[in-house]
Amino acid sequence: MSDIELKRLVQILLSYCPDHKWILEKEHSLKNRFRALENLHDNLETPLTDEFIRLEASYLNDKLYSEGVVSAFTLPSTSYPKIALTKVPPYLIQADAVVNPTNPELTGDLAPLNKSLDNLIHSYAGLRLRYECHQVIKKRKKNLEVSEALVTNGYNLPSKYVIHIVGPRPIHDNITFLYEKKLEQCYINALDRATSLGMKAIVFPSISTGEERFPRKSAVEIAIREVDFYLATHDNAPAVVFAPSDEDYPLYEEKLQD
Secondary structure, eight states, X not given: OOHHHHHHHHHHXXXXXXXXXXXXXXXXXXXXXXXXXXHHOOOXXXXXXXXXXXXXXXXXXXXXXXXXXXXXXXXXXXXXXXXXEOOSOGGGEESSEEXXXXXXXXXXXXXXXXXXXXXXXXXXXXXXXXXHHHHHHHHHTSOXXXXXXXXXXXXXXXXXXXXXXXXXXXXXGOOOHHHHHHHHHHHHHXXXXXXXXXXSEEEEOOXXXXXXXXXXXXXXXXXXHHHHHHHHHOTXXXXXXXXXXXXXXXXXXXXXXX
């Protein structure tokens, strides 16, 4: 995409939210300005123009494929049937759905250029994902519950759908049976939704081991145990790709080699 077209995207975003002009003084790269303004975008009652959607799709498509999109079905399998493990970021994997650990309000991570997966998934999907999330919450008149799985379109992501999940957040690192059950339910509910929609492949990132501070070893054991049991007891369940954080990857690798 040309700088002229990228400048036009920035111009349109500023026309929606003039109060966000301060980002221009902080970020000098056109690409960073665009992503930061999308992260900050909160004028969700004004529809996106056809011009913006077209230019955004062109930019994000070029960005995704320059970074290297990988098909879920080309990833090497582990010793567990229908389970693959990869270091490829979840938003670069082409599957039926990618799971997005998010907040109950379903707003996405609004911090400009943050590196959280919620932020990155919204950044690569484009603003239509935030608009759909906003409309879903507005229509149902309540936030997402912990462990609830909600499906939206994936828009510019390689995956067709996004399955949004709110992971449990233990208080003072006190992991009780309830928190463990809530984390188990995240995987079960996401797989239930994927299976009911006839999906063939789903991508799971790390859930609750980041800011939520769920102990990594316990979280990984729960993830693998619940997914393995689900796949063994549901013939039509989708194949699963684990695409965890760098911190969690060695734990998944060790467990999946057992």
